[in-house]
Amino acid sequence: MTSTQPQPSAPAPLAATPDRISGLSLALVYLPLASPISDAKVLTGRQKPLTQVAVLFARIRTEGGHEGLGFSYAKRAGGPGLYAHAHEIAPELVGEDPSDIGRLWDKLVWAGASVGRSGLATQAIAAFDVALWDLKARRAGLPLAKLLGAHRDAVSCYNTSGGFLSTPLESVLSNVDAARERGIGGIKIKVGQPDAHADLERVAAVREHLGDGFPLMVDANQQWDRPAALRIGRKLERFDLTWIEEPLDAYDAEGHAALAATLDTPIATGEMLTSAAEHWNLIRQGASDFVQPDAPRVGGITPFLRIMALADHSGLSLAPHFAMELHLHLAAAYPRTTWVEHFEWLEPLFNERLELRDGRMLVPARPGLGLSLSEQTAAWTAEEATF
Incomplete structure (x- = not known):
């Protein structure tokens, strides 16, 4: 008697769609x-x-x-x-x-x-x-956040654009005041200067200006090696930071994991990674307390949702990088602690503005992302094509 192995069936045809x-x-x-x-x-x-x-x-x-x-x-x-x-x-x-x-x-x-x-x-x-x-x-x-399944209608937000190292300290402090008046709920400043003492003085000044308890983050933009990150990280502990961002090279998962296990201050990283697989490498090694994917950098919302699921499964917090107009919706759909980064750089491209209130950014009620391109965008267009 001859037996035959079942043959794989062909993929079922996709159902008819009312739209193309x-x-x-x-x-x-x-x-x-x-x-x-x-x-x-x-x-x-x-x-x-x-x-x-x-x-x-x-x-x-x-x-x-x-x-x-x-x-x-x-x-x-x-x-x-x-x-x-x-x-x-x-x-x-x-x-x-x-x-x-x-x-x-x-x-x-x-x-x-x-x-x-x-x-x-x-x-x-x-x-x-x-x-x-x-x-x-x-x-x-529906707003994109609602389509994805929102957990909140507003997300805690922090400002980064006012704290770059190219900005004098006096201006940084003025920017802090302006941000808080607008309704920002946290402040992030840049560190990672060749002189670590200058960094510490800058952080100390901002913390004193903010007062105790107001969320403060720092971002070293990958500029420390492992010994420096540990040494400076220990000195930063006294400032009660919400996190230290990118203390090491973006792909040094092992080094970030060691810092996360050693320091009381949470570690945040991930903005430079360009795939869900790269984020999984960080997550599985315990390299961060705050996962910081960037949807445009990882390939869009589809892979971003995979990263969200991995982060949620691992019990991590979420703080997407840049592009608040997009990441507000994604952060609103995350079940755990989340922040959205306030950068006003992209605002001139759009007609709409996001609303801030009591330290949080409100998810707009407009359908989709709720965005339309401004007339000014046409003047800045270098190339275009239609298919």
Whole structure:
């Protein structure tokens, strides 16, 4: 008697959809900053001051008349690369069902498989992925946070833009006052100068100005080695910091884990990572108390949600990096402690403004991300294409 092994069945055809992607458009925009910005990477000679941000916008349109807006970004370098890769893979979306976001993310990754599943390749995909989620929420008539399943209608927020090392201490203190008057709930300042004593004096001045108990964070932007991070971290303990951010190289999971296990002050890191897999490496080694993914950098909302699930499973807090207009919605959908970073840099690109109240940023009631591009954005557009 002959037996046969069951043969794998063919994938079931996708159900019919009432809507399809009819077209999309791309734009590469260079957003100028009011003044050059420097953190520790500039003071240590590793980078030049930041003068502009390159933003990649994607608009996705459907046959049913729906539209979604998404974006990604690059600082100092990478804008033309993001645009070129997005331009090459954009036609893959035409004719597809916009609701199949996970499948479309995979399709775009495989379209550029030879250039990898992290870094610039997925950062270009992020603009499409965010646009698809925005479209889905708009079509449902819900803010993105509500579509994802919000745990709160407002998120604790802290300001970073007023505390760069290129800003004199007197101006930092004035910025602190202005931020608190606006309704900011925490202050982060940059550290990591070649002279650690200058850092400690700066932190001491800000802590005295804020008073005890007001949330204060510091960010070293990867500029310490392991011995320096431990030594300075111990000296920072007396300032009752909410966290110390990026004390070591972004990929030094082992070093961050040792600091997190040794210091009383929580460790935050992750903003420079460009995939869910890289974040899992940090999370599984206990390298941070606050996970800091950046949705445009990791490839969009789809991989960001995977990172959120890993962080939640590990009992960690969440503090997404930059792009508050997007991360507010994601942070609102996280069940544990979360912060959103207040950076007003991207505000000129949009007509809408986020509301601050009593130390928290309010989730807007508008559908999707609740964003529309300002007229000024057109003047800053360097390249654009329609498919």
